Amino acid sequence: MIQVLFFGPVAERIGKRQIDVDFHPGLRWQDIYGELRAHHHEAFALVSVVAVNGKRVDEQDDTLLTDGAEVVFMSAFSGG
């Protein structure tokens, strides 16, 4: 299982803070992004930062996810 987490304005638009996605070998964060974006277009319009297991990743990052990974789709930060 992959834990997909949401915070702040993205969580508010989705209406939840976590979605669990079934794991299968070869899964990348981009696959999850594409699937969830199709169902939560307004929320994903805000997404500009992605983290896998607490580390930022970019679009070119083709690392395969492992079972139990944590993926977070985030909007631009506004702390401070």
Add this chain to the structure above:
Amino acid sequence: MADAVRLQREDFSLDEEVAALRALSPRVGGIATFLGCARDFSENRAVREISFDAYESMALAELQTLRTTAIAQFGLIEARLVHRLGTVQAGDNIVLIATAAEHRAPALDACRWLIDELKARVPIWKKEITPEGDVWVTPHP
């Protein structure tokens, strides 16, 4: 003594954070601080409260990385970073950056660098609670 890097719901004391830096070493010659507070007015709206959400584990790790980077990059003796989460009232403290160095220039430069980097790199989001409704804040430069 409290950790140098913290996310916390409760308020913090500027005096206590500065005292912690002063107690570290008699070699401290300058301490710079940035104290971020909750304004009661923003974007032509009265603001009653500000609510913070965070990806806490990553936010804490990023703050710790910022501290160690700043110490190395600016030659600091120490740096302390505290950010509140949950809900704060207008006028309350939000964030504190405190840097200690042998001389003023690195303390001041590091303090400015740290708050700018915190805003860009630490996953925290702020929502202003106003009489007209709640509004997520978009990042300020």
